[in-house]
Every structure is written in structure tokens, then in C-alpha cells.
Amino acid sequence: MTHTLNRRGLSEARPGEEIVVLCMAQRLRKAEKAEAMQSLARTVLKYKPDNFVGKPLGFDAESVEAMAPYTGVVTAVFTDKEVVWKLVGDLKSQRLGVSVVLSGLFTDVRDTCKCTGLREHTYHISLGIFGKTDCLPGENTLEITTQCGHSLISPHLVDAVVKKIRKGKMTCEQGAQMLIKPCACGIGNPKRVEEILRKMV
Amino acid sequence: MYIDQELCKKCLDCKPVCPMGAFILKDKKVVVDYETCVECGVCLRFEICPENAIKQVDEIPYPRILRSVFSDPLQRHESTGILGRGTEEMKTNDVTNLFQKGKIGFSIELGRPVGGAYLRDLEKVVKKVTAMGVTFAEDNPVVQLIADRSTGALKPEILGERVLSAIVECLVPEERALRFIDEMAEFLRAEVDCVVTMSAVSRADDDGNSAFLQKLKEVGKNPYPNGKVNIGMAIV
Numbered sequence: 001m002t003h004t005l006n007r008r009g010l011s012e013a014r015p016g017e018e019i020v021v022l023c024m025a026q027r028l029r030k031a032e033k034a035e036a037m038q039s040l041a042r043t044v045l046k047y048k049p050d051n052f053v054g055k056p057l058g059f060d061a062e063s064v065e066a067m068a069p070y071t072g073v074v075t076a077v078f079t080d081k082e083v084v085w086k087l088v089g090d091l092k093s094q095r096l097g098v099s100v101v102l103s104g105l106f107t108d109v110r111d112t113c114k115c116t117g118l119r120e121h122t123y124h125i126s127l128g129i130f131g132k133t134d135c136l137p138g139e140n141t142l143e144i145t146t147q148c149g150h151s152l153i154s155p156h157l158v159d160a161v162v163k164k165i166r167k168g169k170m171t172c173e174q175g176a177q178m179l180i181k182p183c184a185c186g187i188g189n190p191k192r193v194e195e196i197l198r199k200m201v
Numbered sequence: 202m203y204i205d206q207e208l209c210k211k212c213l214d215c216k217p218v219c220p221m222g223a224f225i226l227k228d229k230k231v232v233v234d235y236e237t238c239v240e241c242g243v244c245l246r247f248e249i250c251p252e253n254a255i256k257q258v259d260e261i262p263y264p265r266i267l268r269s270v271f272s273d274p275l276q277r278h279e280s281t282g283i284l285g286r287g288t289e290e291m292k293t294n295d296v297t298n299l300f301q302k303g304k305i306g307f308s309i310e311l312g313r314p315v316g317g318a319y320l321r322d323l324e325k326v327v328k329k330v331t332a333m334g335v336t337f338a339e340d341n342p343v344v345q346l347i348a349d350r351s352t353g354a355l356k357p358e359i360l361g362e363r364v365l366s367a368i369v370e371c372l373v374p375e376e377r378a379l380r381f382i383d384e385m386a387e388f389l390r391a392e393v394d395c396v397v398t399m400s401a402v403s404r405a406d407d408d409g410n411s412a413f414l415q416k417l418k419e420v421g422k423n424p425y426p427n428g429k430v431n432i433g434m435a436i437v
Binding site: 003004010022025027029088095100101102110112113121123124125129133135137142153156157184185 | 275312389396436
């Protein structure tokens, strides 16, 4: 999640395309927030995210709820801004004392804050990629690989999936599911990856 | 990681899954290139091998274990108590208030978004920011690797280790922040042998805006239109 800010390809021309929601109990308060984390996990999953923490590892809603007090973290991907507004409003009304970070367009976050009566507290801003940038893959590939904050989506896997789709051995939807699988945090956006794959094939 | 040669059918389905490209064909056998592999565990979790020929050793020795703790997000750093290679940074800033007005936090992440990084490149960056007089995030696992706080030199035995990424996190007075970005950008271009992602943490103004974000736009630093925002939920 540290790295969702570095996602490539989001544009203010396409508002609401994705918002990643992260909820985290500060580690020194994790024990006292166990119940809050469970409630939070239950609430987040109630709004049916497109992906969520552990889903690529096969976890279901019940296991996410059970694990939340121990990990102190819940992440989820949404592709409907109005759903995020409802979720954030719901969490606010519960006053759980747990931090919430939204990752997406700053303009989308602004809209969410306006709708829920909250205010931005701290910004994390990407300044881009530096150093040996001549070894970066193409932009479409980069848009997919940066879906995983831990760089676990291989550019070679993107190439292999594109080849399979072109040969008719896989659909774009199946390809997207395969490509978000290495990201255990569940922050890959399958809908967006599918759209990028359509552009590539 | 290693390949059990008795189980491997040489289909090479594993090859594209590795973000480092560590699966190679050598002497008609599929093997894990020990130097390239960063022990991130993706190949195991992905369950790509139908024969279960990809194996992990029972215990990865030091200093190689650093590859795993800096590359596998399911490994918990002893120093931070959290999963992943960073800290809670701004994610819990509404509770910790680590990032206050007048200071800008910087994350300089080597090896991301592709290719990984050697810790010898990390040392170059740690030495550079040490010389620039920054304040380190003490709970960042990178700090545990520093042997000499006055120079930023890392422990010598770890320099040849390669990781998926390592993050230097530090605080800089806001009036020095733009100069810091320029100097780091030039340094990274000239001195390191990997890609590096740089980001900045700024406490919001009283109206919820970020004057620092606005300033970055005005001076042509081209910040991304997307980012992370702590929305102060813990203090409502």
C-alpha cells in the first residue's frame, strides 16, 4: 500500500476509475483495536470491493475478518466512487479510531472528503521514477506492473499473458485475474488491468 | 528457492512469473539463478508449477535472508513489526503526528517499479542523504543495516545482496525540500544502477489542501495526479 501512489496511468479525465481503501490500526494500539478491526473488515467487505487483502491467496470474507485484528490492516479496491462515499460515511459513523487512507486521484479523494464531512490530513505524493529509467518496460506494461506495490507482477508475465490472449488461449478477463494474483495485498484492480490488456492485444 | 530436478518437467511455465527473471535453462535443466533470485516467494505462492518442483530451503542463512525480508511482503520485519519493507509512515499520521507542518517526508525506493536493487546502491543513497543532513525514520528497516551513522556506510557483508526494493525514509525541512528533490534526482541519475521511485509526504493545510503539492505543480515537478491521502478518520 505504501506504493499505490506510484500507480501509472490514472487520469483526471477518468474520475472514479479506482480508489484503494486502506485501514490501519497504529501498531502500538493494535491490541486495543482488535474489535474495531473486525468491525472495519466486515464493513469494508459489505460494500463488495473488486479486490481485497488476501483474496489472491484464496482468502474469503470470513478469514479476512478473522485476521484483521492480528494484521491490523485491511485493504480493498473499489471502482465506484459513490460506493466509497457510502463506505467512508459508514466507517465515520462507527468512530472506530482507526486510520483510513484513500489512494487514487486527489480530486476523487477531495470529492469523498466533501461528501462525508471529512478533511484531508496528510498527503503522500509521487514524484515519479528516477535513476536508470532506460530499463523500464513500455507504458502499458508499467501501468499493469505498478498495480502491485511490491513489484511482484513480472513484466515477463504481462508479455506471456498478452501472447496467450492473442492466440485465443485466454480472455482479457482471465488474463487480468492471472496478473493480479502475485499481489497478495489484494490491491490489484482487475477491471483496470482488463482494460489495459484490451489496449495491448 | 531451488528446483527439485527429479520433479521438474522442464515446461518453463515458471519463467515469466518471476519478477526478477531468475528461472533459467542451464545444461538442459531449469534452475534458479541464485544471484538473481531475491527470495520474494511469488513462484511458490503463484502455484505455477504443476509438479510442485519449486522448493524453498528450510532456513535462508544471513545475509541472504535480507533478500527475503526486503522482497517478500509476507515477511514481517523484526524492526518495524509490520509486513513489508517500509513503515506505517503517513498511513497512521492522524495518530502518530510524525509528519508535521514545516517538514516534508521523503521516500526514496530503490529497485521499484522493476528490476530490484543491490544493497550497494542502497548504501550510496544512505551515504548521500546522511551527508545532506536529513532526519531518518528510525523505525525503517534500512536503518538497522547502517554500520556507521556518521557516514551512512552499511554493514559490509550485506552489500552484495539484491532485493526487490529497499526504501530510505527521511524528513527534510520544507524550505529545503525542492532543493532536496533536484539534488537527489541528479544524484540518482548519475550514481545508481537501478530505477528509483521518489515520493513526498506533506501534512495537509487547515482547509485540507496541500500547498506543497500545489508548489510542486507550479515549479514543474510534475507530481502524479493520484496519490495517497490519510483522511483523519482516527480522530473523528
